[in-house]
Amino acid sequence: MAVTPAxxxxxxxxxxxxxxxxxxxxxxxxxxxxxxxxxxxxAVLAAAGRELGLEVVTSPVEPGRDNISVTLAGGNGPxxxxxxxxxxxxxGDGWTTDPFGGVVKDGRxxxxxxxxxxxGLASALAALAALRGAGLSGPVELxxxxxxxxxxxxxxxxxxxxxxxxxxxxxxxxxDLQTIVAARGDSYLKVAxxxxxxxAGNPDDGANAIYGAAVVVAEIERMHASLAAGPHPLLxxxxxxxxxxxxxxxxxxxxADCVIVADRRLLPGESPAAVLEDLRRRVAALRLADRxxxxxxEMPMEMPAFETPADCDLVRVVEAARVDAGGVDLPLAGWxxxxxxxxxARDLGVPVxxxxxxxxxxxxxxxxxxxxxxxxxxxxxxxALAALRLLT
Numbered sequence: 001m002a003v004t005p006a007x008x009x010x011x012x013x014x015x016x017x018x019x020x021x022x023x024x025x026x027x028x029x030x031x032x033x034x035x036x037x038x039x040x041x042x043a044v045l046a047a048a049g050r051e052l053g054l055e056v057v058t059s060p061v062e063p064g065r066d067n068i069s070v071t072l073a074g075g076n077g078p079x080x081x082x083x084x085x086x087x088x089x090x091x092g093d094g095w096t097t098d099p100f101g102g103v104v105k106d107g108r109x110x111x112x113x114x115x116x117x118x119x120g121l122a123s124a125l126a127a128l129a130a131l132r133g134a135g136l137s138g139p140v141e142l143x144x145x146x147x148x149x150x151x152x153x154x155x156x157x158x159x160x161x162x163x164x165x166x167x168x169x170x171x172x173x174x175x176d177l178q179t180i181v182a183a184r185g186d187s188y189l190k191v192a193x194x195x196x197x198x199x200a201g202n203p204d205d206g207a208n209a210i211y212g213a214a215v216v217v218a219e220i221e222r223m224h225a226s227l228a229a230g231p232h233p234l235l236x237x238x239x240x241x242x243x244x245x246x247x248x249x250x251x252x253x254x255x256a257d258c259v260i261v262a263d264r265r266l267l268p269g270e271s272p273a274a275v276l277e278d279l280r281r282r283v284a285a286l287r288l289a290d291r292x293x294x295x296x297x298e299m300p301m302e303m304p305a306f307e308t309p310a311d312c313d314l315v316r317v318v319e320a321a322r323v324d325a326g327g328v329d330l331p332l333a334g335w336x337x338x339x340x341x342x343x344x345a346r347d348l349g350v351p352v353x354x355x356x357x358x359x360x361x362x363x364x365x366x367x368x369x370x371x372x373x374x375x376x377x378x379x380x381x382x383x384a385l386a387a388l389r390l391l392t
Contacts, residue, residue, distance in 0.1 A: 003324050007388055011381050013130035019122050019376045022048050024102030026118035027111030033087035038146045041086040042068045045144055052129040061157045065146045072128040074136035078165040080387050081141050082124040083340055084172045085148030088113035094367035108370040115358025119371035120172030123357055127383035136391040148340050151301040155340040159347040166350045167390055168314035171341035174358030177375055178330045179319045181353055182234045185266030185305030186338035191216055192296040197256035206254035207292030210247045213258040215286050217242050220262055232267050234334025239265045272302035303338045306345035306352055314351045318386045325381035
């Protein structure tokens with residue numbers, strides 16, 4: 001649809017210099033998780049929000065770890081939520097640029113979190129600033145939560161707080177500026193196997209926990225293979241992946257303990273509790289007790305999947321705004337990553353799309369992470385247009 005003169009006047013207020021400056025300041029604020037050092041990033045967001053004349057509220061989740069909401073007030077109607085997170089994954093090796101420098105080079109800004117997702121946070125702030133005085137029917141809130149990269153403490157605290165009403169939610173995660181209408185969820189499952197230590201010279205005197213873990217790993221591999229038969233049309237199949245095994249104290253000791261950590265990607269409609277119960281049933285069928293072993297299972301993290309119908313008002317408005325803001329021709333798509341938007345869809349009953357600058361496939365969680373400045377501008381324009389069209 002065509003951009004109206006009133007909409008164009010808002011788009012003309014998108015400030016590229018502000019976008020670059022705030023993105024660089026956010027990148028310089030670190031925030032690696034683990035261990036969970038988001039406070040500096042929250043301080044930058046708070047200062048920028050106040051500078052732009054927006055309402056800033058912080059909410060403690062844990063000591064030194066606050067969620068932050070930056071809001072442009074509107075009328076008394078339901079608003080638009082733009083969702084993000086303030087933590088980034090650890091830097092890792094292989095960088096040729098300063099991971100916390102916010103360096104601008106060849107039209108890109110470099111640093112840990114540039115794509116995932118400090119660029120998206122800056123674009124949302126720029127959109128809110130441009131929307132001042134637009135006479136919206138409801139508020140536009142940028143909610144930036146802690147702990148998205150680990151166990152989701154921030155989003156769980158956010159959705160548990162009462163009093164918010166939204167027409168929709170845009171998660172500003174890196175999607176190469178493609179509108180994402182479905183995303184897989186994620187869960188971590190921990191399997192602790194306990195046996196009995198003894199001297200390796202007489203291994204039958206003990207109960208080898210690593211042998212038990214090997215049986216469980218083989219079962220998880222079979223479970224993964226069986227999921228391939230039921231793919232989602234946008235997301236593909238659910239998956240299992242064993243990512244960590246830790247057990248034993250030395251080569252001459254039969255190991256008494258071994259811990260497996262597995263990742264289970266979830267499809268829309270799947271219950272994390274049902275996944276845990278299915279694993280419990282399958283492990284019980286392995287009869288590890290016959291080997292003198294006991295097993296404990298837990299799910300320390302679960303992030304729900306979501307799917308939003310393509311004909312939903314939010315999807316139609318956001319997709320049209322993306323095109324009118326300068327986005328290239330791309331189909332609606334699914335996302336094999338997971339994000340906090342699943343909690344908003346499940347626990348608040350709010351329709352969700354994911355759309356943001358940067359790339360989850362080529363930039364996020366990699367050395368020399370960066371985001372194109374032109375995508376920051378297009379994202380800000382998209383968020384502003386979507387808000388105008390949903391709330392006027």
